[in-house]
Amino acid sequence: MAGEVLQLRGVGVRRGGAALLRDVTWTVNESERWVIVGPNGAGKTTLLQVAAAMLHPTEGAVEVLEEEIGRADVFELRPRIGLASSAVAERVPEGEKVIDLVLTASYAILGRWREEYDSTDVSRAVGLLDALGCGDLIRRTFSTLSEGERKRVQIARALMPDPELLLLDEPAAGLDLGGREDLVARLARLADDPGAPTMVMVTHHVEEVPDGFTHALLLRKGEAVAQGKVDEVFTPEHLSACFGLALDVDRQHGRWYARASR
Numbered sequence: 013m014a015g016e017v018l019q020l021r022g023v024g025v026r027r028g029g030a031a032l033l034r035d036v037t038w039t040v041n042e043s044e045r046w047v048i049v050g051p052n053g054a055g056k057t058t059l060l061q062v063a064a065a066m067l068h069p070t071e072g073a074v075e076v077l078e079e080e081i082g083r084a085d086v087f088e089l090r091p092r093i094g095l096a097s098s099a100v101a102e103r104v105p106e107g108e109k110v111i112d113l114v115l116t117a118s119y120a121i122l123g124r125w126r127e128e129y130d131s132t133d134v135s136r137a138v139g140l141l142d143a144l145g146c147g148d149l150i151r152r153t154f155s156t157l158s159e160g161e162r163k164r165v166q167i168a169r170a171l172m173p174d175p176e177l178l179l180l181d182e183p184a185a186g187l188d189l190g191g192r193e194d195l196v197a198r199l200a201r202l203a204d205d206p207g208a209p210t211m212v213m214v215t216h217h218v219e220e221v222p223d224g225f226t227h228a229l230l231l232r233k234g235e236a237v238a239q240g241k242v243d244e245v246f247t248p249e250h251l252s253a254c255f256g257l258a259l260d261v262d263r264q265h266g267r268w269y270a271r272a273s274r
């Protein structure tokens with residue numbers, strides 16, 4: 013596949029008279045690791061839904077994995093995209109086992125029915141769950157897992173079809189400090205893996221951005237206020253404009269920190 017994994021040109025999304033996204037132009041190239049940061053209601057999840065070929069924009073043009081949204085067969089396209097989001101987790105059928113939740117990702121479906129999986133699929137699912145520290149959860153029911161366990165299982169599911177694009181919507185939301193640090197370290201290892209897919213992660217907090225993420229897009233009120241290499245975007249000026257308050261920004265050992273200026 014050539015360089016461009018995602019290309020948005022002048023993308024707008026409107027719902028009921030409200031502009032959720034406005035004139036977003038954004039390119040993600042193969043192997044880049046992007047983070048989308050912005051305050052509540054900025055349009056981050058909406059933008060990720062567009063990137064996941066789940067939401068058709070009202071204006072502008074979108075290409076995902078070189079397929080033009082509106083012309084491409086989204087049912088062929090979606091299995092090439094791994095999406096971990098609470099919107100997916102909310103649709104997991106009652107009683108679904110962790111192993112089945114990961115296995116069914118091969119068919120981009122939720123809820124195991126009568127599909128047959130061979131031993132290669134099962135070994136891959138088990139290997140991914142192990143790599144995310146969930147090896148002991150394989151036979152558990154998804155709905156009984158803690159928030160941190162659910163987040164890691166969702167990432168294993170998103171990786172199951174060996175996607176070309178991995179989209180993570182607030183993977184650290186709701187995690188305690190230990191859970192967050194564990195997840196950020198795992199995502200840093202994934203970001204560092206040259207065989208891993210191109211990645212885009214949404215977060216509210218620069219502290220949750222794993223080392224190895226290369227690019228950032230800042231959203232405010234549906235508009236991209238800055239985008240590019242992460243160390244050029246995570247400046248006090250850009251982040252203060254994005255969140256609407258004066259911020260000090262710092263980086264230590266590959267991790268970012270932001271706090272209100274005194």
Ligand SMILES: Nc1ncnc2c1ncn2[C@@H]1O[C@H](COP(=O)(O)OP(=O)(O)OP(=O)(O)O)[C@@H](O)[C@H]1O
Pocket residue numbers: 027028030032050051052053054055056057058059216
């Ligand atoms: N169907 C809809 N109709 C009208 N407004 C909507 C609709 N869906 C979302 N919105 C609004 O669009 C805005 C952007 O929502 P979105 O979920 O993309 O933001 P976000 O940046 O992910 O927010 P958060 O950080 O709070 O999760 C919000 O103000 C939301 O209320």
